[in-house]
Amino acid sequence: MTEILEASGLSKWYGQVIAVNKVSFRIGPGVTGLLGPNGAGKSTLMKLVTGQLRPSQGQVALFGQRIWNNYPLFRRIGFCPEQDSFYEWMTGAEFVAALLRLHGFGEAEAESRTTSVLELVGLADARDKKLGAYSKGMRQRIKLAQAVAHDPEVLVLDEPLAGMDPVARRETIRLVRGWGKAGRCVIVSSHILHEIEAMTSTILLIHNGQVLADGDVHQIRDLIDQHPHHIFIRCSEPRRLAEILFRFEDVLSVRFEPDGRAVTFESEKPDEFYQRLPDLLLRHQIELEEITSPDDNLQAVFHYLVK
């Protein structure tokens, strides 16, 4: 594998708190998923590899060069931050074009790239809308747009699917996979295995600032399957849905949420669970409001790996 990004003995601490602890890895072209629970050190690691933070110890190199304060290298990096922050008074198009101009593109080139990238992320119709009026999903997509607009070789995406609706999520997953196939080095973080799995089979598993596993997602999947998986569903008729799903063998338990409008299932075969769910919802005309996968199961795997 041709290494694009390489870290050796990389550590970062804030005072007494160690966020990343002696991490070493190599990442090449294609999509690599950075997987770990909240607070595992994913965001710090992403900030280190994008040169936003200076390593406390060890090294991180992109294309063989140090990253911190290496400005020309930023031409080759695109970063989609996790934080939901913008220059709210700008329109989507103004935002992307301004950042493109900071990449050295002229007015015409910045404008043409803005148009293309907004089409790519499905925001062409909202280009002249103020960012302050964007929905959460649109804000995620505009962050993605500014990250890819200058056509970088390395893309670092911090929780890019957070807050997206199912359609935008599917489209974004398709885009990420496409960028990976095209030979770009894409690093994408999430605390939800299914999201990562939909984009790549190569993962970097991180917990408490340390890399626990590095390689194929199927190894993790095997471990995951040994641990029951929790699925939280908010819908129009949670009791009816529970009754329907509890007939399946893989569903081990059902817990109703205190407000009576949601239910959490425990399944030992999450893939089968997710596969059958849309059909069942349609057939019984149950309206789905929200479906999330708490990372308890992943946490269980982490505990297992740590032990």
Place this chain on the structure above:
Amino acid sequence: MSSLAKMWREFRTIAFLTIDTLFWSKKTIFVALISLFIVALAILARLILTYNWIRSPFTPPQVFATLMSTAVVHFLVVFITLFYGTALISEEVEGKTLTYLFLRPIPKPVIMLGKYLALVWITLLLVVPSIVFSYLILYLGSDLGLFFEDMGALAQDLGIVVLAILAYGALFALIGAWLRHSVLAGLLYAFGWEGIIPYLPGYLRKLTITHYIQSILPHDDTAVAIAMLIGERSGPLESVLTLVLLAVLFLSTASLIVREKEYLIEQ
């Protein structure tokens, strides 16, 4: 395209982005009100003098001189540069937008410089009209000869205001890039250190920006007179050069800090 043109485009983009950021910040309403307050003071003074509401020993030019040397140079300029200068970096950190700027292929010192230019520009935009309007309000309608005669002093005032903006702006930009509680630190400097030191005997006064401004002001108001009674003025050339050098020094230090400091954007 030449690298100079490219750099200019980067400067311009950063500057416009910063002007927008500052313009849309909550501070702007406050700052604009203070600028208008100066004009309001001029209007009030003019009304008092024209209609003899109270017996006043001052002439309109004397009122303008006092307005310039106290309200404008020692208050308005300091206040605006303090609020905007300390916000140049901290506003982007608090708004969590700094990430977008620092991940562009532009040296951080260039970003700092672009932001500083925006600060100078927006401060000039707020201060210069206040001065010119105050001049017009206080001078027009009386002796036109005096109006034209004192235009030289007005030009000198504007030049001093530019120097003050450059020096205070750079200092507060430095404080903002360096310290977490930058507004408090700036207030302590502006109204603590600069409020006391110029009126103490000895050379300590040379460690204030205000000393060099007072030294070249064409008007003598009470505060300036007291300060100059205790110690000597610095020469005009020395004052101008010191103000420029201080601006360069503060700005260079601010750029260095921005380059080396890690700004933690909380999730």
